Amino acid sequence: MQRHVEARTERFATKAPFVIARGAKHHVDVVTVTVRKDAHSGRGEGTPIYYRGDDCDKALDAIREATPAIEAGARRADLLDLMPAGAARNALDAALWDLEAKEARRPVWQMIGLPEPRPVLTAYTISLSDPADMERQARAVAARELLKLKLGGEGDIDRVRAVRQAAPDARLIADANQSWVGQDIEALCHALHALGVELVEQPLPAGEDAALRDLRPAIPLAADESCHTRADLDTLVGRYRFINVKLDKAGGLTEALALIHAARRRGLGVMTGCMLSTSLGVAPAFMAAMQSDYADLDGPLLLAADRMGGLEFSGSDVHPPHAALWG
Structure with missing residues (x-):
């Protein structure tokens, strides 16, 4: 047939x-x-x-x-x-x-050819807002192990300080979403490092990454919008230490697996992320996350309602997809 x-x-x-x-x-x-x-x-x-x-x-x-x-x-x-x-x-x-x-x-x-899947630690996203509101968001999920903070440029140190106050024990990563144009990136990273931030994604707009080459930030930088497929990797070495692999950017798990392998060969660390999506969209990304240093697979948790029979989330972990969902 x-x-x-x-x-x-x-x-x-x-x-x-x-x-x-x-x-x-x-x-x-x-x-x-x-x-x-x-x-x-x-x-x-x-x-x-x-x-x-x-x-x-x-x-x-x-x-x-x-x-x-x-x-x-x-x-x-x-x-x-x-x-x-x-x-x-x-x-x-x-x-x-x-x-x-x-x-x-x-x-x-x-x-x-992967080992049998086990639950994976996933970041949970705190949306960009004023410091007081981000503190409120963080306080509601302070028990989570890893929080990802959406930043926006001016006022970011105050935002992170407020989240740290609300969630003193959480690990923190941050996503600038290309907003640090005109900012002193080294100084920002130094201040955020003191607040326990482990990683910062995409400080500058895609295509303006050359400005990062001579920087010595206290926190590793990760390419998100600047990294879609293997074709982007050679321009990222020396500017970033991590890449964020998303299946919608890569065009599927097939390319994502090849991208991870090629990134490792170049000495780059890997985060697996996701767009806003249901569990069906995140399930294939779990296979990439198994091979990553960080996972940011909280897309279904940010929806009012996921698909029926979606992924299981418990504590700070996302569980492997079951066969009825995908794979």
């Missing part, structure tokens, strides 16, 4: 406004793909990356354009040449992984 591809858009409300330096989100629109063959079906989800001009309509168009090749038998590796990186390719790639696992009656982690 020939494969059959189905794709649609779904909207999920956020639990509270999700605020970063680029603005606030009250919902997320995702593209969901199902690939059927015989008695089996595989599912995948992608969140279009709006700052790159992507949206669900464009993702659906890309999936429709690739559908004849997928239905004719194109494999995951073929997608790397068939489609550009992005949410559409990620959703199709995840659906094909899921389908292959069901056809082979083997979980994806075995197909990759």
